[in-house]
Amino acid sequence: MQSSEEKVVAVIMVGGPTKGTRFRPLSFNTLKPLFPLAGQPMVHHPISACKRIPNLAQIFLVGFYEERELALYVSSVSNELKVPIRYLKEDKPHGSAGGLYYFRDVIMEDAPSHIFLLNCDVCCTFPLPDMLVEHRRNGGMGTVLVIKVSAESANQFGELVADPTTNELLHYIEKPETFVSDLINCGVYVFTPDIFTAIQGVSTHREDRASLRRVSSFEALQSATRTHPTDFVRLDQDILSPLAGKKQLYTYETTDFWEQIKTPGMSLKCSSLYLAQFRYTSPHLLASGDGTKSATIVGDVYIHPSAKVHPTAKIGPNVSISANVRIGAGVRLSDCIILDDVEIKENAVVMHAIVGWKSFIGKWSRVQAEGDYNAKLGIAIIGESVTVEDEVVVINSIVLPNKTLNDSVQEEIIL
Template identity: 90%
Template sequence: MENSEEEKVVAVIMVGGPTKGTRFRPLSFNTPKPLFPLAGQPMVHHPISACKRIPNLAQIFLIGFYEEREFALYVSSISNELKVPVRYLKEDKPHGSAGGLYYFRDLILEDNPSHIFLLNCDVCCNFPLPDMLEAHKGYGGMGTMLVIKVSAESAYQFGELVADPITKELLHYTEKPETFVSDLINCGVYIFTPEIFTAIQDVSTHREDRANLRRVSSFEALQSATSRTLPTDFVRLDQDILSPLAGKKQLYTYETMDFWEQIKTPGMSLRCSALYLAQFRLTSPHLLAGGDGNKSATIIGDVYVHPSAKVHPTAKIGPNVSISANVRVGAGVRLISCIILDDVEIKENAVVMHSIVGWKSSIGKWSRVQADGDYNAKLGITILGEAVTVEDEVVVINSIVLPNKTLNVSVQEEIIL
C-alpha cells in the first residue's frame, strides 16, 4: 500500500483554442476541434481513455483557450464514465506549450504527483503510456518523449531529433528544421518529473534577467537586436526546453513502432478515424458494429454506429465508417470511408464515400457525395458543413460546402461559400 500512496501520476492534455484549428473549418464553426468525433468518440476522448490505463492516475487536466461552457458537459460525463476526475482549465492568454503547464502548476501539483504526462490533443496514435512510464523510470531523466521514424521526405514538417541508439538519450532537437536532421520525429506525447517546472521557471528568469540587463545597458545595438524577445511568461516546450536540454542527460526518447498521425485537417481526421476504428478491434471490440444484411445492414470492415442511429437492413456500410447520433440511413444506401455527424438523413440508394457529412444535413435519393480520398490534398475529401441539403440525383465530388447551402445541381472540385 505504501508504494501506491506515493506514486501518483497526473495527465495534462493540451487542447488549443478557437484561434487555432482554422484549417479545420467548416467543421470547427460550431464544435471545438477537440470535441469533433473520430471513430464515434470526441477527438480528445482517445488520449483521455489512454490515460485511464496509466497506473495510479490521480486526475486529468485539459488546458486550452475555449470557453469553459464548451467543455463543461463533456468533462462531467467523461469523469463519471471513467471514474477519474477530468478538469478543464482555461488559459487567460497564450503562454506557449510549456508556459501553459507552468501557469497551472499549483493545480497540477496538488496531488504531489511523481510523474506528469503531457499530451497534445491533435495527435492520433495508440498512446503506449504505461510502457513509456516504465521506460522513463529506467532512464532516470527529467523527461521522456514519444518518437517515431517517418520518411525522410516528410520529417521537415515536425520536430526532428537525434537520440543515442543505445541509451536513448535525446542528443539534439530542432523544430521544423531547414535541412534534414533525422527521420526520428517528436510525437507530442511526453512524461516529466515535477522538475520540469524548475526548468520552465529558469527560462522565464533568464529572460527577465536579460530584459533588466537591456534596461540598464546603454548599448543601442544590443537593445534593437533583442527587443523582439518573447514575453517572460511565454515558454515553448520545443524551442525553450527540449532544444537547450538535449545532450545533458535530462531528456530521453521512447520509440513507438505503431501508428502516429497529426490531425491538422478534416482529411486527416478521416484517416485517423480509420486508425482508431482499427484500434478498437484490440481495445474496445464492443464499439464496432456487426451485421450480415438479414435483420441488420451489411457491415464491411471497421464501422461505428451510434445506438440511436437507424440504418435500413438493405444498406451496405464500411469499411471505415462512423455514424453519429440520430442518423437515418435509407434503403440501399452505400457508405464507404466517411464520418456522418449527428441528425443526418441519407435517403434511398445514395452513395457517400471519402466524405464528412455535417450535422443535420440531408442527402437525397440516388445522390452521390464522394471524393478521391487523398487525405493530404485540400479537396481530397468532400466536406458538407452543417445543415447542407443535397437534392435527389445530385453528384458532389471533391468539394467543400459551407453550412446551410442547398445543392440542386452537381458540383466538382468546388468550394461553395
C-alpha cells in the first residue's frame, strides 16, 4: 500500500561540454539542455513531466557543466513550477549510474521511497505516474521505460527481452551486432534506493579484481585501456545486463512517441512532436490566426509573446518562434525553429530549417531542406548571427556562425 508520507525524487542527467558534439553548431554558445524545442528548453520537457509525479519532493539535474551556466535557468524554472530543483555538478564524468551514486547522500536527504532517473536528450510523453504505479505493483528494484521499434533500427539502442506476462526484464544487451529484440530501452527509469547497493557492488567488484590481479606493468597498461575506473558505472551494461532475469527489473512499455535528441535534425523533429503534444497538455501555448488581424496559422505553431509577426505571413505547421523575432509581410514558415532575435524580411521562405540567434534572412530569400531528420544535410541550419542577403537561396546546407551569404548555396557546409 502506498503511504501518503512516501516521497519521490527525480534525477535528470544533462551531460556536459564534452557531450553533444553532434549537436554543433547549435551548441557552440548555448548549452544543449537549454536549446529550445517547441519554445521550451530541451530539459524543460522532462522537468515538467516530473512535476506530475505524486509526492515529488525534489528534482536534481546532474552533469558537468559549470554551475553558473545553469544557475539562472534552474532558479527561474524552480520558481515557475513551484518545485525545488538543484543542479549537482560532477567533478568528472561518472557514467549514468556512477553519477547517480556519486550524489547518493544528497539524493537521499529526504529519504525518498523511489528515485526517477531520466536522460535530458530523450523526447517522449514521459508517462512517469503510470510507471510508478506499475513499478509498485511489480515490486522490483527498478522499472525501465521501453518501446517497440523497427527491427532495422533496434541495434542503435539497448535491446531487451521481457516476459510478456509479468514484464520482467529477462535479457539486456547494449547495441548488439545481431538482432535480439525490437523492444528497446528509452532511457527513463524508476528505482528503489536499492539501486545504490547494486551500483556499489559493481565498483567493489572492480576494486577486488584490480587488487587480485598480479600482472606485469605491460599487462597492466594493456588492461587499463580495456577497463573503466571503479567509479565509472554505466547503467545499461553494468547494471541492467547483469541484473536481467533475476526478478529485480521490470519494463513498462509506451506506445506514444519516443526519440533521442542527438543531432540538430532530431531536435527539429522532436520540436514538432512536442508541439503536437501541446494540443492535449498545453493548448494555450499554441498560436491561432486566420490571416485577417493576425498571421495565418496552419497546424501546430508556438509563437513567443514578444515576437512580431506580420498579418500577411503564413506560419506552420510545426513552427516554433522564439523571443523578439520579427517576421515580415508575406513570409512563409514551415517545419522550422526560429531562435531569439531573428529578423525575416518580406516574402522570404524558411522550410525544414533552424535559424540561429540574431540572424537575418533577406527579402525573397529561401532557406530550405528536404526534411530528412537523420541525414547530415537533411535540414538547413543557419548559425548564430548569420546574414542571408536578399534573394539568396540556401538549400540543404549548414552555415556556421557570423557569416554573410551573398550567393546561393546548395548542399554545402559554410565554415
